[in-house]
Ligand SMILES: C[S@@+](CC[C@H](N)C(=O)[O-])C[C@H]1O[C@@H](n2cnc3c(N)ncnc32)[C@H](O)[C@@H]1O
Ligand SMILES: Nc1nc2[nH]cc(C(=O)O)c2c(=O)[nH]1
Ligand code: SF4
């Protein structure tokens with residue numbers, strides 16, 4: 001099984017419950033969901049003319065629509081060759097759940113890593129049992145994909161992007177339609193560090209006893 005990889009790099013997890021943890025990010029190419037404010041619009045299309053050599057996606061350092069095709073074994077070897085020290089891996093994208101991530105997860109876990117996925121909850125999750133699942137639900141996006149009840153049930157963490165009250169209302173409706181496990185953490189993440197979005201997220205988190213997730217890496221100007 002080959003995976004289309006936009007980039008692999010090591011940094012500090014900037015979002016959600018693992019904020020602050022050193023982490024290796026594996027960013028898969030391709031996403032049809034179409035969030036207008038998406039941070040990674042360069043990962044949406046899998047264009048054949050943007051296919052590059054493996055070494056060009058390791059520590060790439062800049063946003064680009066280029067991608068390389070790697071097997072699970074090549075990915076494990078790339079992490080070793082890069083000399084990364086983190087043991088926490090974040091599978092993101094793009095939409096990583098478009099792909100069967102079980103062979104990759106098994107190879108990474110056998111090599112001593114633990115896994116987290118960042119996903120929109122719009123594709124069936126094909127993951128190892130131990131993978132930490134962060135669902136960032138995408139409601140009413142242009143691609144027309146629906147958040148799946150099975151993803152909401154599997155979520156260890158729900159991290160909802162918000163800018164306006166209507167986004168909180170939409171999350172309330174989703175939580176009614178697709179209730180998560182009692183142990184699932186719920187957080188609000190302000191969209192693009194907008195001041196009004198941040199104020200709304202803070203107020204709502206305090207009122208609901210939810211967590212706040214700021215994108216720490218943006219405040220620190222790191223990857
Ligand atoms: C780029 S997405 C990739 C993974 C997956 N497609 C998803 O949406 O969860 C990773 C995380 O970044 C969040 N995100 C993307 N653009 C953002 C923005 N402009 N402001 C805040 N969060 C954003 C997403 O909601 C998601 O939690
Ligand atoms: N530092 C850092 N933390 C992140 N957490 C989730 C990210 C993502 O793009 O999925 C991300 C990212 O791109 N950088
Ligand atoms: S689902 Fe994720 S990668 Fe896809 S457009 Fe939305 S935020 Fe971006």
Ligand SMILES: [Mg+2]
Nearest residue numbers: 039040092223
């Ligand atoms: Mg990001």
